[in-house]
Amino acid sequence: MRRVTAPPRANWRRDVEELGFTYHTIDGELYWDEAGWYEFSLSEIEEIEAATNTLHSLCLQAVQVILDENRLDEFRIPSAFHEWIQSSWDNEEPTVYGRFDLAWDGRSAPKLMEYNADTPTALFEAAVVQWQWLQSVHPGLDQFNSLHEQLIDAWRYLHQHGMTYVSFAATAGHEEDFGNITYLRDTAAQAGIVTEYLDVSALGFDSGCRSFVNVDGKPIDTVFKLYPWEWMLGEEFGLHLLNSKTRWLEPPWKMLLSNKALLVVLWELFPECEYLLPASWQPLWGDYVRKPILSREGSNIQVVRSGMVERETHGPYSEQPMIYQAYHPLMNSGGHHAVLGSWIVGDTACGLGIREDINPVTHDSSRFVPHLIRY
Amino acid sequence: MKKSTQVVLTLLVPAMAAYGCGNQTKTVQVPAITPMSQSQESMTIPVSCSCGHSFTTSGNMVGKIVQCPKCNQSLIVASGAQAATHNRSYRSYRSDSYYRRSTYFPWFGGGAGGYSSQTASTPPIASAPHATGTNHASSVSHVSSGGFGGTGAHFSGGS
Numbered sequence: 293m294r295r296v297t298a299p300p301r302a303n304w305r306r307d308v309e310e311l312g313f314t315y316h317t318i319d320g321e322l323y324w325d326e327a328g329w330y331e332f333s334l335s336e337i338e339e340i341e342a343a344t345n346t347l348h349s350l351c352l353q354a355v356q357v358i359l360d361e362n363r364l365d366e367f368r369i370p371s372a373f374h375e376w377i378q379s380s381w382d383n384e385e386p387t388v389y390g391r392f393d394l395a396w397d398g399r400s401a402p403k404l405m406e407y408n409a410d411t412p413t414a415l416f417e418a419a420v421v422q423w424q425w426l427q428s429v430h431p432g433l434d435q436f437n438s439l440h441e442q443l444i445d446a447w448r449y450l451h452q453h454g455m456t457y458v459s460f461a462a463t464a465g466h467e468e469d470f471g472n473i474t475y476l477r478d479t480a481a482q483a484g485i486v487t488e489y490l491d492v493s494a495l496g497f498d499s500g501c502r503s504f505v506n507v508d509g510k511p512i513d514t515v516f517k518l519y520p521w522e523w524m525l526g527e528e529f530g531l532h533l534l535n536s537k538t539r540w541l542e543p544p545w546k547m548l549l550s551n552k553a554l555l556v557v558l559w560e561l562f563p564e565c566e567y568l569l570p571a572s573w574q575p576l577w578g579d580y581v582r583k584p585i586l587s588r589e590g591s592n593i594q595v596v597r598s599g600m601v602e603r604e605t606h607g608p609y610s611e612q613p614m615i616y617q618a619y620h621p622l623m624n625s626g627g628h629h630a631v632l633g634s635w636i637v638g639d640t641a642c643g644l645g646i647r648e649d650i651n652p653v654t655h656d657s658s659r660f661v662p663h664l665i666r667y
Numbered sequence: 668m669k670k671s672t673q674v675v676l677t678l679l680v681p682a683m684a685a686y687g688c689g690n691q692t693k694t695v696q697v698p699a700i701t702p703m704s705q706s707q708e709s710m711t712i713p714v715s716c717s718c719g720h721s722f723t724t725s726g727n728m729v730g731k732i733v734q735c736p737k738c739n740q741s742l743i744v745a746s747g748a749q750a751a752t753h754n755r756s757y758r759s760y761r762s763d764s765y766y767r768r769s770t771y772f773p774w775f776g777g778g779a780g781g782y783s784s785q786t787a788s789t790p791p792i793a794s795a796p797h798a799t800g801t802n803h804a805s806s807v808s809h810v811s812s813g814g815f816g817g818t819g820a821h822f823s824g825g826s
Contacts, residue, residue: 468823469825
């Protein structure tokens with residue numbers, strides 16, 4: 293694994309915009325950065341693939357344990373929703389995708405930093421934009437990337453089993469969210485599913501047919517949401533979830549995996565797993581990172597090394613319960629800190645997206661950098 | 668690792684192009700799930716509001732919102748056919764082995780089995796705000812609007 297630099301394509305903006313990737317620059321700063329890329333050997337990619345599949349397996353086992361041992365209070369999930377989440381799991385409600393964020397420099401084993409299991413983004417750029425970059429710049433080389441095909445296959449399967457109409461909902465006014473959810477809509481449509489887009493604020497609830505409804509008042513069979521479960525449960529409108537027949541993607545049980553309390557449970561259950569870092573509800577011996585259980589975009593992270601606070605980010609999650617995870621550095625190449633976003637669709641590890649920052653804590657504007665496999 | 672096909676995005680490209688023009692919502696209109704039959708259109712639908720007032724509306728109002736003339740509540744007019752559509756079972760969908768838990772995750776033992784009605788384990792909550800409509804076989808129901816978004820109005824929902 294190594295970082296390589298070269299001048300970007302002369303017309304890279306035009307090239308990516310033609311794909312529909314209009315948010316390559318955010319607040320005047322580059323988000324898509326092809327002036328550098330990461331090269332992997334096939335064996336390295338296979339290591340990432342194996343780690344991702346293993347972590348996915350461990351996560352599903354952890355959900356079973358969390359529910360069997362009635363530990364939802366640890367995840368700060370309101371008790372009114374416990375039985376509802378249990379039902380979601382017992383009914384094997386399907387999941388489409390997730391992204392494991394890994395720290396790795398090509399040596400030892402990849403380490404799980406967190407699992408974005410509910411509303412992962414940076415999907416479109418991982419599935420399509422970096423693939424187009426590879427075809428344009430390195431057409432003879434390969435990439436860990438069958439995301440597009442796996443997504444269509446997953447939707448096709450769901451379509452064949454009754455999921456014929458899906459409403460995609462996101463927060464209005466966020467171009468990146470809109471791009472990601474529209475890409476997912478596109479893959480669903482290619483699988484034969486009829487889709488619509490609506491803002492989450494436009495969702496209504498019809499108590500007579502016990503269904504969420506769209507802006508025209510039509511009952512919604514399935515909603516694919518890009519709006520976190522913890523926000524939905526915390527809002528007054530969320531109580532309708534308990535009395536609704538509408539199905540959700542990602543399903544309710546995925547909220548256990550998008551919660552960083554999962555890291556504590558995983559370490560408790562699988563301390564021998566080489567892909568996991570020690571995690572606890574109490575500060576650890578040695579260097580550690582303190583994380584709120586439901587934080588986003590690198591907010592309210594504290595890095596403690598040699599007993600001193602080395603770095604701290606601010607944000608809106610300071611009142612949340614905190615977990616403590618053993619410190620493990622990201623790959624640092626010339627001051628570029630990289631986190632590997634390893635994608636899983638259904639049960640299959642099938643793609644990689646790399647975010648990079650001069651700051652060791654990845655945040656919302658960290659740059660997306662493409663990768664390739666050199667055999 | 669190679670993709671076997673070229674990526675074709677027929678929906679995303681025009682949607683993103685339109686995004687900057689303020690058209691980010693409802694960019695693609697889709698057909699209704701259940702087309703209304705001729706016989707439904709010619710029907711007269713009885714409507715009973717939770718305020719106690721009863722009135723009728725025409726069959727072509729099925730699926731649309733009407734206001735109770737007495738208390739002005741917004742109501743969705745539903746037909747028996749629509750109710751049947753949304754009560755269908757998803758048994759076959761859930762019982763399939765898409766997630767291959769029987770082989771990949773042996774603790775599932777080849778499937779959970781014992782599927783019951785999909786709604787059997789979703790308890791109604793009496794205290795739910797706005798959930799004031801009738802849950803029995805009524806032709807009318809109450810619509811709560813406003814949706815989600817209170818938490819994330821200023822944040823991205825992605826991670």
